[in-house]
Amino acid sequence: MSREQFRPADHPNEHFILTTVVGSYPKPKWLDRVRELHDDPEGDFDDGEWEEATDDAARIITHEHERAGLDAVVDGEMRRNEMVEFFADRIEGYEFNGPVKVWGHNYFDKPSVVNDVEYDDSWLVSEFEFTDGVADRPVKVPITGPYTLASWSFNEAYDDDRELALALADLVNEEIQKLVDAGARYIQIDEPALATTPDDHAIVGEALDRIVADLPEEVRIGLHVCYGDYSRIYPEILEFPIDEFDVELANGDYEQLDVFKEPEFDLDLALGVTDVHVGEVESVATIKANIQKGLEIVPPERLTVSPDCGVKLLPRDVAYGKMENMVTAAREVERELDAGEIEVGAAVADD
Template identity: 75%
Template sequence: MTREQFRPADHPHDHFLLTTVVGSYPKPKWLHRARDLWNDDESKVDDEDFEEAKDDASRLITKEHERAGIDAVVDGEMRRNEMVEYFAHRIDGCECNGPVKVWGHNYFDKPSVVEEISYAEEWLVSEYEFTSTVTEQPVKVPITGPYTLANWSFNEVYNSETDLAYEFADLVNEEVEQLVEAGARYIQIDEPALATTPDDHAIVGECLERIVDGIPEDVRIGLHVCYGDYSRIYPEILEFPVHEFDVELCNGDYEQLDVFTEHEFTKDLALGVVDVHDKEVESVDQIKENIKKGLEVVPPEQLTVSPDCGLKLLPRDSAYQKMENLVTATREVEADLDAGEIEYGNPTVPADD
């Protein structure tokens, strides 16, 4: 099992539920100010100043995750401006020409693929190496997946979006190989587009096959899929070459939990137990009840505990308190499991007859 490498040496319980976060976290206000000044031609803030600001923010937020007690931490994606644009700027053949309205009053700089794409520079290796120097905790690396990169870009070159997704997958494989060489052992592929176009799960599966090609078996690969109709991709996603599926169920009050009990869940389940769309902080007792819902699907050795999605849209104090309560609840559930006070197990799957 790839999860045991993340168990702390001084873990107080026999049972171990891995705690982590999905990725993003609220940026300090001063980091937004530093970016504004860096973009201002009349400002004296230069590239070196802005890099120092991002280093400071990364160090601060990583320590915040560590202080909350998270087992596998992330730096909150302090260096990233947006989950597709960030990568497009580092891929030859992509260009960004201005913001596109996506919903409500939200915009993002949608990339255009104007030439055959190629791997131009590392994307996250420096980020991973820096984060690893400021924490003693294992560091997880979230990467936007190739299907989402293709789906959220204008395709002006390739015959189909599918062809473009496969090309992006080969580039993600290159980046993952470099991350592994740098020491990364926990990599999460983010595919929010799969929730909106679930009929393409076979394409995502092929992309993942390309991504993990040549990657050592001890490297934990997770797949995060945002809220959607999971019945349209489950149980087919169990064929994907990943160790862990991260799903967003708390925001929907676990109405889709039974989707995952109709067939044996043979992978690890990363269950969202706090709502990232509500600044109200869940109590420890409430989170414990949410964790127990995961135990209706998988046994403890297959359960990872996390927020529903990235925390970046929350006030920072709410985001931190949710993480801290998440960890406290998880450790209490572990103690209850050790004491035999919690029963768990997949409900009996109905027979075909």
């Protein structure tokens, strides 16, 4: 599926490396205070005021992404609290029984599936429509994948996690159909659980088959998997019905880059080129070198660059600086490609 629909009309170079973010972004500090007021049972901060606050935050962050120069923007997930809780709260069949300890002093409000999961109302359409309405650039929609929604929940209703994941995949497909009807053309499925249980890649593949069923060809589907041993799911992921595979490699200094060289990687590559665990802004030169790592795997017309993962835990000025330098680096690499100054490891496809 062509990426040309995401190329800005005023793009300055012949080559085009798509720039975006994975999803989450630091929330304005005042939004956390507003959430506390809204969640306070004795407070008088109502749902309408909370919606206005989240709209304001989404507008600010969307414009911040555009100011940094990103080609495909996200609202920074301003309305979301956690990637599983947010969706489980909107799916019939889930319930919450309190947080569980996951590591150290960190707790996660792990939900339980107690009945058959059912689609009740849209999860993300209003969020997308608002962001699309305030954005001048295409909007990408990240959505937690069914395998992670199943794996990171207590399963009390289905025979096994495969059965639950496939049931959830049907719901994700229904939601994406509504997003597409609303105008969405770039959907990212987040499956971080696959990195911790790579032997289940076949389940993820089955779920993706259901997710993409009957979607128009022009809809771009990406899959984000982070912080795992990619050799345990490669080359199997090449069989997934996706356009783009999104990996974090900056954090590991690209030690796993060779995994994707044999057999040939024939999907589009979304490559993390800034490390979200480093609280400093990488230089343009460093990011340019990272981008060129991606050109060892795919030609530039199949390369997307982004941070390794969501940047919500970084200081907001650092997150912005990483994005801004990433865009500058991508545009400089494009100019050098146009001038024939960069040798591309992957063969450039004929137009």
